[in-house]
Amino acid sequence: MNMQNLTRQSSGLSQNYKIVRNLKTLLRRTTGLVYPSQYTVSTFDEESSKSETSSVGPATLQPSMSDVLNYANVYKVSSLSDNVSSNCTKIQVDGIQLEKVTRNKRKTYRFTLDNDNSAILWKLGAKRIELDSIRDVRIGNMASNYREEYGVPDKYSDMWLTIIYSVSNKLKALHVIAANKDDFDMFLSCICGLVSRRRQIMKSISVPDTDKFARIHWDTTVSERAEDRFRDSLTFDEVTKLCKRFHIYCSKDHLWKIFNIADINNNLLLNFSEFQHFVELLRERREVNQIWTTICHKQESIDLSVFYMFLTDIQQEKMITYNEASALYDKYKSATTGLLDEEGFLKYLSNISFMTDETENEFDYSRPLNHYFIASSHNTYLLGKQIAETPSVEAYIQVLQQGCRSVEIDIWDDEAGPVVCHGALTAAIPLVNIIKVIRKYAFLSSPFPLIISLEIHCSKENQQITRDIIEDAFGEMLYRDHTEDGDMPSPMQLKHRIILKSKKSKNITADGSTDSSENNGKNGSSSTLDYSSSFSMSQYDDSEGYSSTSGTKNTSRRSSFSGRKIDTIQGMTPAEPTNFNRIKRLGTMTGRASVIKDIIEISAIYGVKYRNFSLPESKTASHCFSLNEKKVASMCKDVALKLSIDKHNRRYLMRIYPHVFRYKSSNFNPIDYWKLGVQMVATNWQTNDLGQQLNLAMFQLTNQKNEISHSGYVPKPQSLIESVAKAKDIATMYKTLRDEAITKPVVVRLKILSGQLLPKVEQKSGKDSEFAPYVCVKFINPSDSVMLPVRNIQNCSKISDEEVRTAPCPGNGFNPIWNADISLGLLNTDFSFIQFAVKTGDITLAECTIKLDYLKHGYRHIPLYNVEGERYIFSTLFIYSHTSHGST
Helix, strand or coil, X not given: CCHHHHXXXXXXCHHHHHHHHHCCCCCXXXXXXXXXXXXXXXXXXXXXXXXXXXXXXXXXXXXXXXXXXXXXXXXXXXXXXXXXXXXXXXXXXXXXXXXEECCCCEEEXXXXXXXXXXXXXXXXXXXXXXXXXXXEEEEXXXXXXXXXXCCCCHHHHHHEEEEEEEECCEEEEEEEEECCHHHXXXXXXXXXXXXXXXXXXXXXXXXXXXXXXXXXXXXXXXXXXXXXXXXXXXXXXXXXHHHHHCCCCECHHHHHHHHHHHCCCCCCCECHHHHHHHHHHHHCCHHHHHHHHHHHCCCXXXXXXXXXXXXXXXXXXXXXXXXXXXHHHHHHCCCCCCCEEHHHHHHHHHHCCCECECCCCCCCCCXXXXXXXXXXXXXXXXXXXXXCCCEXXXXXXXXXXXXXXXXXXXXXXXXXXXXXXXXXXXXXXXXXXXXXXXXXXXXXXXXXXXXEEEEECCCHHHHHHHHXXXXXXXHHHECCCXXXXXXXXXXXXXXXXXXXXXXXXXXXXXXXXXXXXXXXXXXCCCCCCCCCCCCCCCCXXXXXXXXXXXXXXXXXXXXXXXXXXXXXXXXXCCCCCCHHHHHHHHHCXXXXXXXXXXXXXXXXXXXXXXXXXXXXXXXXCCEEEEEEHHHHHHHCCCHHHHHHHHHHCCCCEEEEECCCCCCCCCCCCCHHHXXXXXXXXXXXXXXXXXXXXXXXXXXXXXXXXXXXXXXXXXXCCHHHCCCCCCCHHHHHHHHHHHHHHHHCCEEEEEEEEEEECCCCCCCCCCCHHHCCCEEEEEEECCHHHEXXXXXXXXXXXXXXXXXXXXXXXXXXXXXXXXXXXXXXXXXXXXXXXXXXXXXXXXXXXXXXXXXXXXXXXXXXXXXEECCCCCEEEEEEEEEEEEEEXXXX
């Protein structure tokens, strides 16, 4: 019987299985590492020596570059700072021999740089990577996952380099191995040096930094000779190409106006001083000038006392001391006058934090675990839709780096042992690979406990192997206490601990099996037939050799590589799970397997089937109900049952996950479940829709270094943790709180002032004259918390009671000014968020979603992200915000 006939007999899933069988290359997606920089950034050339940025890619923020720089420091790669130019020239002329590694083969190519050092070339120029497209560079330990995927031994770690880059919104990976350490250092220095130099040019034009941009461009494009600075040289076309090259997106009409003003002698050519003036006009921040004029009262500078008053009265920096303000003043004051001028003031505004930190929010991590919202992922292993998508270790790396504290592993049988996959409809990864990755990245972003939800579908033999793998990897990190009564331990008590959550059946027999009445598997955190999991269509393209899905014969591939010289290694093809195993898994899809006693013993949280809230199993501290969103929505239609959910979650854990119908990995609105006190609201982290944006916004704060921090634990509001005797008492408590809030509502005022360095998009018509950016501002609140909808609107139009749109700013994507003003009245801000979406026409250029309580008062630059959730380095919105309690 052929495979197609087999699939037709597979429980109505033949079409989905056929998709899996026929796809030769499934799209994959990876992301750069996003943990805060830990090292002092060294330099690549004199222009980058003052950089505060530790990133590689020119488009998005990927701070794993700090590891590259740390490597350079540790191994004393002197060429990174002194010889970038000569190394680049050598590679440009002579090239460098590197072995390129893909899934199917390895082959040595001559890699070169193009004439203007803007792209990496190989295959005689037939293949290229634009430096602008580089998102991340990974070496050493940061690239170990890739080496292990291909069975490359550790001895090559110092010669292995992985470049993550994007082409047509798809992420690709180039893996190369240098023949020796000198070649590795040379290639690394050129890539990082060139990208770093470009970033410095971009940074110099995004913030006031004298005339660095003008000088660098003039010297590299026109002439380095001083006498040539008086020669009229730059044409309008050359200036336009310059702006395009550095993503300065303005229409030709807008640039032409500025060019004409700068062209003093009207000969359609700019000399150096005129070009300087052009850059000054392009970078002019009129909205900041107005703020400065108000503060300085027409003086050229301000002293410390005025600056401190601005910090406390306007910026509402309540926790800053006078000494701290003095240090900040010294950082930005003029070296010439010793006073803060407008240029220093703008530097201050461009570098300060836009969000509060955990100290400012007075977060206390000593409460019981059930008193916190916990950042949680659903079907973590998937990179795309729930059906016919590829599982990957990269999915775990991504969510753990973003602060996720609850991940999910589905474990199935395979001829080589336990594997992780989504039933019969996906390829599989050996469980040991997943556990090793979790062990490596578990606490890199957050020290607080990581909860692993095990979904067991495998045999008792493979369950025993599963236990051995977990114990070997985690050892003493495993939290094994079985708390039945009293309070749960706190995140502080459980720092750097792994907590397993497994399904606990009512009766466990002597041989470790469970009562068959408990094995229907219909109400777990994601039942076998619940393909509602994560990751919308993957954007990762494996055509350049990255395979995040390990085969089932990884050990044999590794041994075949060991000991061979780099120029004689034969092709390494990851072994995909066999069609037989997929069909075998398909045949076991009637429910979960019985969880053996050995796994129960190393678990500390137990999934229990929900019957009602009165049974004894509903009152143990270690239990956790896992329900899908539809089940909870149905329960909430009964007012008494909704209050019972609220009451239950004040003492015990609950997990909510997406419904089966979300097969494209879309997300629900997590606010609906946070309001019920649900601790683990699991979302599909690979899908950057509004639901996931809200989820990330809930758990993202800044740390003392003004970097994004991810603890993964946020204390619940007091109203959701207060003990109540009866469920009906909750309704009375909420009414009292509402009556009090009505007398003193929260008044929110928001100004959308301007944008900076907005990203470029291709217009459908191809006419840049149609480019006219505007901002949509959406207040996202529970309906019962809005007292007065948006009002007092200026320079914007009302779309709905909670959404406004600014007027467009035609032709200007470099520094558009909107000066929009709005206000809103709320009863509370416990679950209030603001979504900013920068658009032109129907195209979304960038977005940012922030929890209102985390947004600092005063004037702030907030970061912008693309639709995939990747942060633009230089694109920002400049806003003013203020919240106060009082009459509306």
